[in-house]
Amino acid sequence: MPSxxxxxxxxxxxxDGEGSIPAHLASRLVALTKTSPFAGRGGGGVLEDRRHELRARGVVGVIAAQGCSLEILPKIDVMQAxxxxxQNAAIRKRLVHMLAVALDLKIEIGRITDLDWQRETLLEILIRLFCDKLTEAIRRGMPRRYLGHEEDLSALRGTLDVPRQFTRHALNPGRLACRFDDLSQDIALNQIMKxxxxxxxxxSRSPANQQRLRELAFVYADISDVPVPALRWREVIIDRTNRAWQDLFGMAQLFLRSRYQTTSSGSGQGSALLFEMNALFEEYVGRLVTRALAGTEFRVTLQGGRLFCLTSVENDRALFQTKPDILIWRGGQVAHVIDTKWKRISARIDDPKLGVSQGDVYQMMAYAHLYKSPKLTLLYPHHNGLGANEGVQAQFRITGQETVIETGSVDVANGxxxxxxxxxxFLLNVFGGS
Structure with a gap:
C-alpha cells in the first residue's frame, strides 16, 4: 500500500507524475478527514483540497484510507543538509518526544534505529513502542485483582448469601448461594489493553508490527472483549502494585481516547490518528515549565485562571471566560502569564510586529488587565528565519503602564x-534569579 x-x-x-498521489486516492483521504472532529468548516481543518494538490493544515498524524496512507508531520526546522x-526521521523523533512529555509517558526511543525512523510512519513507530512495552510488561506478569462472585455451588465457598439461599434454594438444600472473591485477570486494565x-x-500496515500484535492478541485471548465506548476507564487505579503499567495505560488512551487526537473509522473508509499541534504544543510547554519550577516557591497552573472579561449590565451574568495556557503564581499573585501559539513569527528585520496577530495582542492585554501580571509572554516555536538563538525576540510595554508583553521562541527541534x-x-529574568 503506497504511503x-x-x-x-x-x-x-x-x-500521475512522480511524487504525486493519484487523484482517486487523494479523494479518499479528503473524504475521511471530513469525518474528523478537526475537520473545521468545509472539511478544511486537516486537508485542504485544491484543484491539483492537497495542502496539509495545522493537524499532524497519520490518515489511512483504502489503498493508501498519508503522514502529516509538523513543520519543525531540523538539520537541512x-x-x-x-529530516522526516528527525521530526518523527521530536514529535514522539513531545507526545511523551505532554501525556506524561516514559517512552524509550533509543531501541529504534535511525533506519526505522526513516522508513516507518509515526503511527507504526508508536505501535511498535506500544508492542515492545506491553510484551515486556506481560513477561513480568499480567495484573490481577480479586473480583466478587455470586454462584450456586454444592459446597460452601466464601460466605452464604442468606436472602438468595432462602428465596432461590429453599426447597433444594443441596445448592448453596455463595459469595466469594476470586483472583482474576479479566479486569478493566487488561480489557483496555486488549x-x-x-x-x-x-x-497497522507493518508486517513486523502485525506479527507482534498477533502474539499479543493470543496472550489476551481469555480476556473479555469490551467495545471501546463500554471500557471502564475509571475502574483503573494505578498504584504501587501495578506502577509498571502506568505508561501502557497512557498509551492505550493515546490510541483510544486522548484529548490531543482523534481516531475515527467508518465502514470501509479507514482510520486516522491525528494531533492538533496548538493543543500539543501548549501541553508540552506547560509540562516543561512545571518541571523547570519544581521545588521553587512558584506554582504553575495550566488552563487555569478562568476569570471573565465582561459582566452583563442586565443581570450581572459573567461572560467571555479566559483560560490562559500557563499561569505562574508567587503566593496568591500571578507573576507571569505564558500563552503558546503554534505559529511562525517573523524576524524583526522583516516586520516590526514580528508577524504577531492583533488578536493575540488583544488577548494578552485582556490577561494583563484581569490577572495583574507584571510580565506576559507569547511563546512560539523557533525556526531558522529567526536566526540561531531561541529566547526573547522582542519586548513591548503596554502604553501608560509598566506591564511588559514579550514575544519569544523555543526550539523544539532541540529537546x-x-x-x-x-x-x-524566560523565567529567571522575571523572578530575579529565583
Missing part, C-alpha cells in the same frame, strides 16, 4: 535540557 508524507502547511500534488528522509491491541491491529532552557531564557 505519502507531507509537512503541515505544505502541499502534495495529485496526478541530511536529505528529506533524514481493546488497544485489537484497535491498532486494524490500522536537550529544554526545561532548563525555558527557565534560563
Amino acid at each position: 505519502y508524507t507531507v509537512r503541515e502547511w505544505d502541499t502534495l500534488p495529485h496526478g 541530511e536529505g528529506a528522509e533524514r 481493546a488497544a491491541v485489537a484497535h491498532v491491529s486494524r490500522t 536537550k535540557d529544554l526545561a532548563a532552557r525555558l527557565r534560563d531564557k
Whole structure:
C-alpha cells in the first residue's frame, strides 16, 4: 500500500507524475478527514483540497484510507543538509518526544534505529513502542485483582448469601448461594489493553508490527472483549502494585481516547490518528515549565485562571471566560502569564510586529488587565528565519503602564535540557534569579 508524507502547511500534488498521489486516492483521504472532529468548516481543518494538490493544515498524524496512507508531520526546522528522509526521521523523533512529555509517558526511543525512523510512519513507530512495552510488561506478569462472585455451588465457598439461599434454594438444600472473591485477570486494565491491541491491529500496515500484535492478541485471548465506548476507564487505579503499567495505560488512551487526537473509522473508509499541534504544543510547554519550577516557591497552573472579561449590565451574568495556557503564581499573585501559539513569527528585520496577530495582542492585554501580571509572554516555536538563538525576540510595554508583553521562541527541534532552557531564557529574568 503506497504511503505519502507531507509537512503541515505544505502541499502534495495529485496526478500521475512522480511524487504525486493519484487523484482517486487523494479523494479518499479528503473524504475521511471530513469525518474528523478537526475537520473545521468545509472539511478544511486537516486537508485542504485544491484543484491539483492537497495542502496539509495545522493537524499532524497519520490518515489511512483504502489503498493508501498519508503522514502529516509538523513543520519543525531540523538539520537541512541530511536529505528529506533524514529530516522526516528527525521530526518523527521530536514529535514522539513531545507526545511523551505532554501525556506524561516514559517512552524509550533509543531501541529504534535511525533506519526505522526513516522508513516507518509515526503511527507504526508508536505501535511498535506500544508492542515492545506491553510484551515486556506481560513477561513480568499480567495484573490481577480479586473480583466478587455470586454462584450456586454444592459446597460452601466464601460466605452464604442468606436472602438468595432462602428465596432461590429453599426447597433444594443441596445448592448453596455463595459469595466469594476470586483472583482474576479479566479486569478493566487488561480489557483496555486488549481493546488497544485489537484497535491498532486494524490500522497497522507493518508486517513486523502485525506479527507482534498477533502474539499479543493470543496472550489476551481469555480476556473479555469490551467495545471501546463500554471500557471502564475509571475502574483503573494505578498504584504501587501495578506502577509498571502506568505508561501502557497512557498509551492505550493515546490510541483510544486522548484529548490531543482523534481516531475515527467508518465502514470501509479507514482510520486516522491525528494531533492538533496548538493543543500539543501548549501541553508540552506547560509540562516543561512545571518541571523547570519544581521545588521553587512558584506554582504553575495550566488552563487555569478562568476569570471573565465582561459582566452583563442586565443581570450581572459573567461572560467571555479566559483560560490562559500557563499561569505562574508567587503566593496568591500571578507573576507571569505564558500563552503558546503554534505559529511562525517573523524576524524583526522583516516586520516590526514580528508577524504577531492583533488578536493575540488583544488577548494578552485582556490577561494583563484581569490577572495583574507584571510580565506576559507569547511563546512560539523557533525556526531558522529567526536566526540561531531561541529566547526573547522582542519586548513591548503596554502604553501608560509598566506591564511588559514579550514575544519569544523555543526550539523544539532541540529537546536537550529544554526545561532548563525555558527557565534560563524566560523565567529567571522575571523572578530575579529565583
